[in-house]
Amino acid sequence: MRKKRKLSRGVALVGAGMSQFGMFRDRDSKDLFLEAFQAMTASVDKGLDPADIDAFYLGNYSNDFFVRQSHWGAILSDTLGLVPRPATRTEGACASSALAFREGVFAIASGFYDAVLVGGVEDMSKGATEVVAEGLGMAAIPYEREVGFTFPGVFGTIATAYFDKFGASREHLMNVTIKSHDNAARNPKAQLSATLEEVMVAKKKRAESKGRPVPDWPDPKAFLRDPRANPVVAWPIHLFDCCPISDGACCLLLVGEELARNFTDDPLYVAGIGQASGRGLHASEDLTTFEATRYAAREAFDMAGIAAEEVQFAEVHDCFSIAELLHIEDLGFFPAGQAYKAVEDGQTRLDGSKPINTSGGLKCKGHPVGATGAAQIFEVWTQLRGQAGERQVPGHPRLGAAQNLGGTGGTSTVTVLERR
Template sequence: MRDAYLIGAGQSDFGAFPDESYRSLFRTAFEEMVESVPDGISRDDIDEAYIGMVSIGGRQIGLPGPAVTEHVGLDGIPCVRLENACAASGYSIRQAIQAVRSGMADVALAGGTEVMNDLGRDRARYWLGVSGEMEWERMAGTTFSGVFAQMASAHMNEYGTTREQLSHVAVKSHEHGAKNPHAHLGYECSLEDAESAPTIAAPLGLYHCCPMSDGAASVLIASEDVVDDYTDDPIRVAGAGASSGGIGLFERDSYTSIPATKQAAESAYEEAGMAPEDLDFAEVHDCFSIAEVIAYEDLGFCEPGEGGAFAESGETRLGGDLPVNTSGGLKSKGHPIGATGASQMVEVFEQLSGHAGDRQVEDATVGLAHNIGGSGGAATVHILEKEGSA
């Protein structure tokens, strides 16, 4: 198969935008993406499109992919919408990579868009719930915060992880997000702020939970045959992994690990010929602070049970050995479900291109993006490398 390269990426601001639609948000992301391609690109060069969207609130459940590609002037190209809960655009990226590697496309677009803040609280809870296990969890009244609270409690009971260690994750994420002009919650918080915030689902407090966001993101994947037409500084997709698993906690052997993440990471590391110690930074799925702690362990950044201490150590901050979620992550940057995976790739592109501004990781050459759906029923892991850096 041919090598695939990341040649451009862009996103809208994330937040609450009552005057925006899923189409207009995607247009903003698309235009920023086009402008980011170093040597420029024409709409006519794009062969395929894959759009992640959960259609929160029931808007445009059928054909939302063509609805946004037509809106940005990509008339006539093959387009499909992917829905894999919060991993929707992580999987759209996977499909774009596969299309390019297989020879079906020379340039493929992958992205996502979501509007979430025009719903009342009860409707929002319902539509978020469709991404979880419906029959035995959601219909019984369990929320996503409740599911991740169970995971946090299990991690604390099994390993001695503390609530304060979860708060260190939140403090770090806001520290990074305050440097990201696109972030929904672009401000810093103190450890005291995180520790004293109202409880959402014990032991998780307000600062341990991500916001519901409106927003969009998109990226361009190109083949080795054409990449030189678009950039002299290529970023190669070194490894791509994906997996799925039980969508309900009761279907798993453990509440303290997400098997789909471990399996996707194993595939990505193997394909890349790399290990966790080869990474310069990572974007991981932190819908709740405990999710980031578990991701540290499942992705091999530390041993099982050591994620809390790893968060507290400061190594995941900018300037640490492995900065995590330099974008602010879902916690601070925001979480428009269908766009989240693609927005992680936007951060990878900016870091490896040296355009991350105050968030820049020094001498960054290898980055990882990790995206999960629901509480771990689906996962993607992508490893990207600035070519010529090995």
């Protein structure tokens, strides 16, 4: 029934850049996007004349709600000096810029454009936490919102189903968190760029300087078990299971495959793309898997002509620690119910057999929701080009993937990039 898909013209990624991720009181979407655009421009080995950009696709979830301003495609087009080129905004909740990337790929594959700017941005930290949470909650489905579900609540529910079915526990989620912090500590663009050991030292110093009793945590798991250090958000999800609230932007440059060498001698190629829709908690027969991720993965891997095990590393949508476990099973990297053991064994660490979220993931790199899909692809770009520094995946990898989720599983995308 499902046919194998292909692009009628190959598409290459020849530039990528991201802004610093963080909470910025004094920087707006223009500032952040310009920083990402300049970083992208600097990454184009043989130089980029912005006049060569034919069109612009921007992922943005809800600056409308967060900063009461919409229509960022045209606004940023002006900021970058791209007017009158067409600008199109895509929205797919936290997968908004993965959708922009797909639209850019299609625009080039069709032959209509030769060079397309793809980006993502979100400016979401200016409001109070409950207001930000309300804005994000709008991407859940109405049934979930009506009974009071929050996003941490949705993933907490998924976690209890996973624990019950496979015998995992909170201790296993902690392994995901510890790994995320270890990776982000090696990523200068990350929002939470400290290991948990460093977080513990900072908290002890703070307690000491304020004359409060200094906590005595023997190791990171003891820290994570301490309800004062790591309070419950939506049981069994605790604070350190959650990604932070973030501002940030990311830019990517796509061109027709036959033009790639005009821009760099080290291009990457779009080997596979997949996207699927899902329905929500009530319609899921098995809460321990995302139907949309499994479908998108099959599409992307079939198109690339590869098996899941051939993907050497991946960025996946770890908005909450439990989500990372589900996605790496749904991508086919580990059998159902085995991911928590694989993480415990260190297989997903930088030096493991399948490094996952080398950037620190959403959990620690940060999750400016409209920028996240593009930023995952930025990390795959950085790794495949051997430019990841202290967090470089060893062995000069050739195939990497990014998986981006929107809402409570309503949208999922998978992208496979290849170095030939």
